[in-house]
Amino acid sequence: MIIDGLIEGLSNIVDPVLLGLMFLGVLIGIFVGFLPAVSGLLGTALMLPAIVGMKPLMALPFLLALHAVSYTGGSMTAILVNIPGTGPNAATLIDGFPMTQKGQAGRAMGAAIASSSLGGMLSVVFALIFIPIVIPLVRLLYSAEMFFIIIMGLSFLAVLAGSSPIKGLMAGGLGLLFSFVGFQSTTGIPRFTFGSVFLLDQLNIIAVVIGLFALPELIDLATRRKTIALCESAGIGGWTDVWEGVKDVFRHFGVFLRGTVVGYIIGVIPGVGAETAPFVAYGQAKQASKHPEKFGTGIVEGVIAPESANNAKEAGALLTTLAFGVPGSAVMAILLGAFFLVGIVPGPEMLTDNLGLSFTMLLGIAVANVMAGIVCLAFAPFATRITKVHPDYLFPVILVLGLTGAFAAGAQILNLAVVVWFGVMGFFMNRFHYSKPAFLLGFVLGMLFEHYFWHALNLQGPFFFMRPVSLLIILAIVLIFVIKPLKAHFRRASRKRPITEA
Amino acid sequence: MKMRPSTYLVITTLVVTAVVIAYSLTYPYLESKLLPVLVGSILFILTGIQLIKELRLPEDTSAPMMERAPEYGLIECAPSAAWIVGLCLAIYLFGFMASIPVFVIAYIKSHGRGWSMAIGVAASLTAFIYVVFIELLQVDLHPGLFMDFLS
Numbered sequence: 001m002i003i004d005g006l007i008e009g010l011s012n013i014v015d016p017v018l019l020g021l022m023f024l025g026v027l028i029g030i031f032v033g034f035l036p037a038v039s040g041l042l043g044t045a046l047m048l049p050a051i052v053g054m055k056p057l058m059a060l061p062f063l064l065a066l067h068a069v070s071y072t073g074g075s076m077t078a079i080l081v082n083i084p085g086t087g088p089n090a091a092t093l094i095d096g097f098p099m100t101q102k103g104q105a106g107r108a109m110g111a112a113i114a115s116s117s118l119g120g121m122l123s124v125v126f127a128l129i130f131i132p133i134v135i136p137l138v139r140l141l142y143s144a145e146m147f148f149i150i151i152m153g154l155s156f157l158a159v160l161a162g163s164s165p166i167k168g169l170m171a172g173g174l175g176l177l178f179s180f181v182g183f184q185s186t187t188g189i190p191r192f193t194f195g196s197v198f199l200l201d202q203l204n205i206i207a208v209v210i211g212l213f214a215l216p217e218l219i220d221l222a223t224r225r226k227t228i229a230l231c232e233s234a235g236i237g238g239w240t241d242v243w244e245g246v247k248d249v250f251r252h253f254g255v256f257l258r259g260t261v262v263g264y265i266i267g268v269i270p271g272v273g274a275e276t277a278p279f280v281a282y283g284q285a286k287q288a289s290k291h292p293e294k295f296g297t298g299i300v301e302g303v304i305a306p307e308s309a310n311n312a313k314e315a316g317a318l319l320t321t322l323a324f325g326v327p328g329s330a331v332m333a334i335l336l337g338a339f340f341l342v343g344i345v346p347g348p349e350m351l352t353d354n355l356g357l358s359f360t361m362l363l364g365i366a367v368a369n370v371m372a373g374i375v376c377l378a379f380a381p382f383a384t385r386i387t388k389v390h391p392d393y394l395f396p397v398i399l400v401l402g403l404t405g406a407f408a409a410g411a412q413i414l415n416l417a418v419v420v421w422f423g424v425m426g427f428f429m430n431r432f433h434y435s436k437p438a439f440l441l442g443f444v445l446g447m448l449f450e451h452y453f454w455h456a457l458n459l460q461g462p463f464f465f466m467r468p469v470s471l472l473i474i475l476a477i478v479l480i481f482v483i484k485p486l487k488a489h490f491r492r493a494s495r496k497r498p499i500t501e502a
Numbered sequence: 503m504k505m506r507p508s509t510y511l512v513i514t515t516l517v518v519t520a521v522v523i524a525y526s527l528t529y530p531y532l533e534s535k536l537l538p539v540l541v542g543s544i545l546f547i548l549t550g551i552q553l554i555k556e557l558r559l560p561e562d563t564s565a566p567m568m569e570r571a572p573e574y575g576l577i578e579c580a581p582s583a584a585w586i587v588g589l590c591l592a593i594y595l596f597g598f599m600a601s602i603p604v605f606v607i608a609y610i611k612s613h614g615r616g617w618s619m620a621i622g623v624a625a626s627l628t629a630f631i632y633v634v635f636i637e638l639l640q641v642d643l644h645p646g647l648f649m650d651f652l653s
Contacts, residue, residue, distance in 0.1 A: 035634065042639060166552050170515065173545035177522060180538050189534040192525070215586065222582035223574045392613040393623055395582075396606045399589060404598060404631055404643070413644045416590045423586065427579075432508040450537050 002355070006128070009359025012057055013367055021058055022364060025065035026371040030379075032066075033073025033085045035405065040070025040086060041331050042408070048338060056342040056357060061364030063338050064318065067331050068120060068365045069372035071310040075112040076376070079303070080105060080386050081228070081398050083214045083405070088310050090209045090444075091278035094437050095295065095302025097217070100228055102298050105384040106238060110245020113380060115304040117373030118249060119260040120311030124366040126264045127315040128359075131351065134268055134316075135323050141269060143455035144464040148473040149269060150449045153276050153441070155477055156283025159292070160438040168435040175442025176449070178203060185451040186458070198414045205275065206409035208443060210402045211422025216430050218402075219423075222395045228387040242380045248300045249308075255285050255301045256308045263309030267316025270324070274331075275444040277313045278306030282437075287480065296437070315365050322350040322358050509556045512549055519546045585609060597646030603628045 012018065025047075032043035044067045051059035074085025079096035092112060099108035127134075154172075161168020181192045182202035193199040221228065249256050259281040266277040285305035286295040295302050321332045325346040339346050350358050386394070406415045429436050456464040465474065519542050526538035585605075592601035606624035611617070635641045645653075 032639075046639060166548055166555070170545060170548045170552060173541055173548060174515070176541045177519075177538065177545065180541075184534040187531045187533045189529055189531060191529065191534060191538065192522070218586070219579050219582040220574070222585070223579050392610055392615055393619070395585075396609045397623065397627055399586060400602050400606065400627055400631070403589065403593065404635060407593075407598070407644060408635060408639065408641045411642065413594060416593060420587060420590055427583075428511055432511055453537070454533050 002131070005355030005359045008356030009363050012356065012360040013061070013363045018058055018061060018364075019367070021062045022065040022368055023371055025062045026069050026368050026375060029066040029069040029368075030073035030372060030375060033070035033089075034076055035085065035401070040067040041334065043067070043070060044331055044334050044338075048334065048341065051338060052341060054342060056339075056344050057360060059342045060335075060338065060344070060357070060361055061368075063335060064314075064361055064364050065368035065371070067335070068311060068314045068368050071307075072113060072116045072120075072369075072372045072376055075116060075303075075307055075310070076109060076380070076383055079108045079112060080383060081214070081394075082217045083398065083402050084206075084209055087205050087209070088274045088278050089306075090205075090213070090275065090440055091282045091306035091437070092303055092310075093213055094282065094306075095298055095300075097213075098296070098298030099300070099303065100298075100387055103387075104241065104298070105228075105387045106241025106381060107245040107248065107300065108298075108303050109380040109384060110242035110377070111248045111300050111303045112245070112307045113242075113373055113376040114246040114249045115256050115259065115308040116311040117369045117376075119256065119263060119308035120314065120369030120372075121366045122257075122260045123264045123267070123312035123315035124362050124369075126261075126312075127319050127362050131319065134319065135351070138268060138270075138320055138324070140469050142460065142467070143452050144460050144467055144470045145473060146269070147449070147452035147456045148465070148470050148477070149266075150276075150445050150452055152473060152477050152480070153280050153283075153445050154449060155481065156280060156287070157438050157441055158481075159283045159287045160279075160441055161435055164433065167433065168438045171429065171434045171436065171439040172442035175439040175444075176446040178208075179443045179446025180450070185447070186454045196414075198412060201410075202447065203418055203443075204406070204410040204412070204415055205444065207406040207415040207418040208422050209440065210406050211419040212426040212429075212436055212440065214398070214402050215419065215423030216426040218395060218399055219427060221391045225391055227390065228394070238381050238384075241384075242377060245300065246377070249304055252301050252304055255288075255304050258284060258288070259305040259308030260312040263312030264316045266309070267313025268320055270317075270320050274313065276448075277309040279437075279441050279444065281305045281309035283441075284480070296435075311369060315362060318361060318365065322346050322361075323348060506556065509553070512553045512556060516546065516549045516553060519549055593644060593646070595646055595648050597649050598631065598643040599628065600646060600649070602631060 028043055028047070029040055032040060044063055047063060047066060051063065054062075071086055071088055074089035075092050075096070077083050077085040078089040078093040079100055082093050082097040084090045084093055096108045096112065099105065157169060157172035158165065161172070179202075182200055183190055190200055262281040262284060263277045266280060282295075282302065282305050285301055286292045289295065289301060291299075317332055318335075321336060323346075325336070336346060344350075344354065344357070403416055403419065406419045407413065409415065426436060428434075429439070460467070465471070523539055523542040523546065526535045526542060529535040529538075589601065589605045592605060603624040606627055607620045610620035610623060631643075635643060
């Protein structure tokens, strides 16, 4: 049955009309992703009226193509101007922008585009292979397991802390505290809102990221009055540089593969949040690296890891949405609406009766990633020219786009105040060497951490962690942090032994 | 024992954290206060340790935790920060579509560039914002308090 479905999916996906429609979706997706702070979510929502009357086989791959590649477009703004095109691209700017400052924008973009596109394709292969295993496994996940998955993400705070662990943990703690602003999820009590209606809905992540990362860099750019690429002798990033970045993905294939697996697994788990995957992939790459101290200074592994996870999570998220009819994210909720709009009811039948359509959508993600990779690679050498534009022109343009994007992200004028507030914080964090990625990780995971903690406690009691899957996740967390020091210890011990024996 | 600029930041964090803990304790249910109090307390302890570390550092140390001498002072950065705050205020009062061209022209001209480039960049950027955000994405950009008042 699976083979029949796969063959039907393959024959559907080569339809020239569908390919043309998907290419249009890819172009729209890259464009909305490229715009600072405008995500694929908005693009997908805006395209909903366009699919009314379309056949499911045309409408759904079109929307999926649009959404699946928006992160590829979003990586470009993160790398070039330190503003993530979409929320999940925030992890890319940690190393992407320093690479641009070093005159390696082309290489960073090549690596980001290749890793996100290849990650997106590989995750489809994972999805196809692991359908029979993943679905029963997802059924085993309850709030307790979700809580420990979030704890796993938070444990990477120690990795993102940088050279000063106390400062890093302080930044992470501050991020957690800021995530508590707004309604508490289980009681509905407003916290730290000081009577403001605007704060009830929590702080918008896009506004926080623009303030924290982009504003301090803009101030630096305008004060320095030199181009973004600090290295004057560096080129603007032509084809050679972009191609070098593509080759980097294969040079660091382990980093890419682990990022893709992390992205796929987190994508499969509903409700963990799109921003979690790239940060966990980044933290994991840093943790496993032989030179973790170089992360954050502009190294290509720091771009490959989050970008491979970014697109990889989409195939996983689609699989869960199809199998359970439960959207794992806001975009998947919109897609679920699109399913109903074209007369399809998601649920277990999608993996039995409608297997052909399900495979067409999964293969559509792979094809969209190929298209996005080609389009973005063709565009990359031109986009990198921005790094050589004088700040007298660049500063107002980036500032206006950033502020407009921050406003558009929540349609709230007070988001501009959030941008300024976090801009001030980011400025002082830069000056006194506090880890901004650690702050962001705390902020992103804080809400989920609290939500799942109370759910697990209320549903499963104080010993909610005494479940087999929870214990396995706890073991995994311990292993992540114990394996490397243990390996180093045994390596040292084995080096000393011959000397002692001699 | 000398107070460095970073020490003031640590002290501010310590005070803010103490206020957060005290404020959290006023919330009615355990669910709403437990984690803010817990995270706040951990942060308070970490900040206290950091404060002790900073105060114990000798004045001429080059230990890694001491902040690097910033490339630019606060005074040098103030004009750029003022442009940012100015644009935010202008948007709040006069809306996006009125503030953007005026801001772009004012910024580029004040940095000694020609009129043609200033007007060209301003016109292109305003057109881009209009077409993409208002026409294509259908975002209702803030019209400004002043415009609201006039209408």
